[in-house]
Amino acid sequence: MGIEKLTDKQEKQDKIVHMFDDIASTYDLANRVLSMGIDIQWRKKGCDKAFEILDQKELTQITDVATGTGDLLIYWKEQAQKNGVAVDKYVGIDPSVGMLEVAKKKVDFAEFIEGKAQELPIADESTDVISISYGIRNVVDRVEALEEFYRVLKPNGIVMILEFTKQERSGMIDKVVDFGMKKVLPKIGGFISKNYEAYKYLPESIEEFLTTEMLAQELEEAGFEMKYTKSFSMGISTLLVAQKK
Ligand SMILES: C[S@@+](CC[C@H](N)C(=O)[O-])C[C@H]1O[C@@H](n2cnc3c(N)ncnc32)[C@H](O)[C@@H]1O
Numbered sequence: 001m002g003i004e005k006l007t008d009k010q011e012k013q014d015k016i017v018h019m020f021d022d023i024a025s026t027y028d029l030a031n032r033v034l035s036m037g038i039d040i041q042w043r044k045k046g047c048d049k050a051f052e053i054l055d056q057k058e059l060t061q062i063t064d065v066a067t068g069t070g071d072l073l074i075y076w077k078e079q080a081q082k083n084g085v086a087v088d089k090y091v092g093i094d095p096s097v098g099m100l101e102v103a104k105k106k107v108d109f110a111e112f113i114e115g116k117a118q119e120l121p122i123a124d125e126s127t128d129v130i131s132i133s134y135g136i137r138n139v140v141d142r143v144e145a146l147e148e149f150y151r152v153l154k155p156n157g158i159v160m161i162l163e164f165t166k167q168e169r170s171g172m173i174d175k176v177v178d179f180g181m182k183k184v185l186p187k188i189g190g191f192i193s194k195n196y197e198a199y200k201y202l203p204e205s206i207e208e209f210l211t212t213e214m215l216a217q218e219l220e221e222a223g224f225e226m227k228y229t230k231s232f233s234m235g236i237s238t239l240l241v242a243q244k245k
Helices: 003-035 038-054 071-082 097-106 142-152 172-193 196-208 212-221
Strands: 058-065 086-094 110-114 127-133 153-163 224-232 237-244
Touching (some): 003 038, 003 097, 003 172, 003 196, 038 071, 038 127, 038 153, 038 224, 038 237, 058 142, 071 086, 071 127, 097 110, 127 142, 142 212, 142 224, 153 212, 172 196, 212 224
Parallel strands (some): 058 086, 058 127, 127 153
Antiparallel strands (some): 153 237, 224 237
């Protein structure tokens, strides 16, 4: 790949990370208002399904990539307790210093490391679980990131992805969802964060992203075995769980 292309990718990635730095202080509030709290159920279901498929009661490490303000780690811990799973260490990784500052104030049981999905600052075969919620869409070099997930996971380790994948919307309800995502969401998110562009980016980035089937295929190409996919709330959010073969 030419240097010019590399620079374009780097610039795009830096812009995305700066955008999250900018909205970090209002991110949690906007999230809860926009999802009306339903995202909590999506997160818990993802954790439960990962524990069910992994089927182990003692884990060394759960690593949440693109952890942002660390929300998912809270549900990992809660659901581990509910499922009788003992976890030695929780780690959150994100390139946005602003998001990590919020995370560190909120989540006191995890270690937070600045880093990106394409170059994870952890050793080979060191984690039982990799999770990434609403983050993989923001990773410009997605294929490299999936290869990194494979490298750092132990054999049989689990990757759990929650994401707004691209949907083929054609019915009446789909049109309503589409209107909400493209017209209403940027206004509410923009009002709360005072950054309209960041919340206009959200529906745009979903349209530019992969369908669930395409993402599943990329996971398989990176060496994972697909174990479970489920879409929630009229296809707004999707859960994918895959296992390192
Ligand atoms: C929509 S937020 C999701 C945060 C959190 N996981 C959640 O569920 O609320 C996306 C996060 O991805 C992070 N991000 C952007 N590019 C990334 C990359 N290349 N590697 C890892 N994280 C990245 C951003 O800094 C941001 O915190």
